Amino acid sequence: MKNQAAKSTTGLDVLQHCLGPAAGAWPQANGRLMHGTEPLTEWLKRSGQSTPAYVYHLAAIDRQVQAVRAVLPADLHLHYAIKANPHPEIIQHLSRQVDGFDCASLAEMQQVVAIAPDKSAQASIAGPAKSDDELIFAISYGILINVESANELTRIWGLAAEKGKRARVALRINPPFEVKGSGMKMGGGARPFGIDSEDIPALIRHWQANTSEWIDLAGFHLYTGSQNRDATALGAGFRAALDLIIELSQFCDFTPRHLNLGGGFGVVYHPRDAPLDLAALQPVLHEISATAQGLWPGVRLNLELGRYLVASAGIYLTRIVDKKTSRGKTYLLCDGGMHHHLALSGNLGQILRRNWPIVAIDQLNAPCIHKVDLAGPLCTPLDVLGQNQELPQLAVGDLIGVLQSGAYGLSASPNGFLSRPTCGEYFFK
Ligand SMILES: Cc1ncc(COP(=O)(O)O)c(C=O)c1O
Known part of the structure; x- marks a missing residue:
């Protein structure tokens, strides 16, 4: 039994495998995701922030940029495709590290001109x-x-x-x-x-x-x-x-x-x-x-x-609001869903939906031995967060984090669908 548990995948394994070197940008202590010296869960509570929310660690972007730069010849310039995440904090942060920007709209070009005017000559649409x-x-x-x-x-x-x-x-x-x-x-x-x-x-x-x-x-x-x-x-x-x-x-x-x-x-x-x-x-x-x-x-x-530079910098946090069993299947029903994270639900261009890397942010060392289905709050069967997802034992009130959510997340989702509340975005350096 002990051996079996030792071999099981943990949230930490998932984090390290999926994020690679960028995993180091996400501080952890005692099996919990941290914000500085405080568990992220406590920080949210203390600072009055609610879920669902996107949290970003900008240091993960630095690691991705460094990894790419390491293999580029000096005259191959690195541009950021803003569509992956157009948040001004991300553009601002990347403006010091990339050689230019790829835009896909008037608003994206306006962002470049306002935030990084020195880079507008190296912007494209x-x-x-x-x-x-x-x-x-x-x-x-x-x-x-x-x-x-x-x-x-x-x-x-x-x-x-x-x-x-x-x-x-x-x-x-x-x-x-x-x-x-x-x-x-x-x-x-x-x-x-x-x-x-x-x-x-x-x-x-x-x-x-x-x-x-x-x-x-x-x-x-x-x-x-x-x-x-x-x-x-x-x-x-x-x-x-x-x-x-x-x-x-x-x-x-x-x-x-x-x-x-x-x-x-x-x-x-x-x-x-x-x-x-x-x-x-x-x-x-x-x-x-x-x-x-x-x-x-x-x-x-x-x-x-786009994606390669910013995906690992973002985690989508959602809280379990309800737990139920339906004909033998365990459902964790969450406050976050496809209105904030369309790609997670499999509806952003995927032919077959695959599970995303999801971790229990306060149980990173626990073995993921329970198979559960995760759904969001929208009245549609499309609002899927995970199917037969392996996670530790979780209860109502616990927080889960969807890794690799820094790209094509909030801005690529139907935020207005069902008039649900909007979602916070918090940036850590
Ligand atoms: C023209 C163009 N450039 C860049 C990108 C960014 O691609 P990725 O996020 O896969 O790096 C896209 C994505 O659709 C694109 O259409």
Whole structure:
């Protein structure tokens, strides 16, 4: 019995496996998650904060940035894709550590200009169906526009001429291939994103022939998918992307000055999944930058990462409000749910829902030997927090924490659904 318990997974095992080196940013003592010298549970109570809540340890971001920087060649710049978590504290914190920002809306560009004005020259905006307001803002602040269609480029030209300011643009390429292993694919086949690679030469020729004082065609952007933990597949994707860019550029006699190769680095959401082997990516990244610099000296190379930089910095805390048995199944009913954490419920682009890493924040050393289902407060069967989730014995009033919740959490969820109360976000340095 003793041996059996010793072999069982604990919350600490889950935390360490899923977060890797970033686990060290989450202080623990006596099997409890801490805030400084105080258990997190006590801190919430004492400071009058309620659940559900997101808590963030910004030190976890630093560890992720350092890990990525360690494998990047000096001339491969690291940008943060704000969509992963647009909270101003996160943008502010990252502004001191990254080389630029990838935006997906007017509000995200405004955040960059307000929080990190020195980085607006190294900001870009991508995404289909950009509004005139977004394009005008980007043109005014010299933000690079990743163009998603030939029509969009014509609109940019018109708006730039009206404004009397040259627009900086990169053509976002929809390649003829998909990258294996991405949890969410955004390139290959027919897509709303980017311009089909076969249509790129005609577009370059058109804009070169009409060398426009209003369009500065700086280069290319390619983003093929998110949440990829397979270093071999990611490496092959980067090589294929560069090969395609070389072919297109040589075919059109075009010299790119800017290349954004995307990223899509994945994190561990499941205790049995292997982490992305960053070291295995290092040679490919160095080779790519050497090839690009050899062909186009001084070309600016960017990666834009979201999830990988911020996921491990956030934990979603929710309290057990009720416990019941339904036809043999134990349910823990919680005050938090899909209105704050859509991805946890499996409804943010996943084909099959998988359990997330959830820990009992005051029992990190206890064996996870009880299988329970966890549901939120919404009147829909979609509001799932965990199914057959292994946890220690838990009671009404206990707090659980959903790890890896720093990316695509609150801002990627239907906060207004059922008019439930909003959710606090607390930042620890
Ligand atoms: C164009 C673009 N860049 C960057 C990202 C960030 O991806 P991730 O969070 O997987 O790093 C996305 C995510 O959808 C994207 O669409």
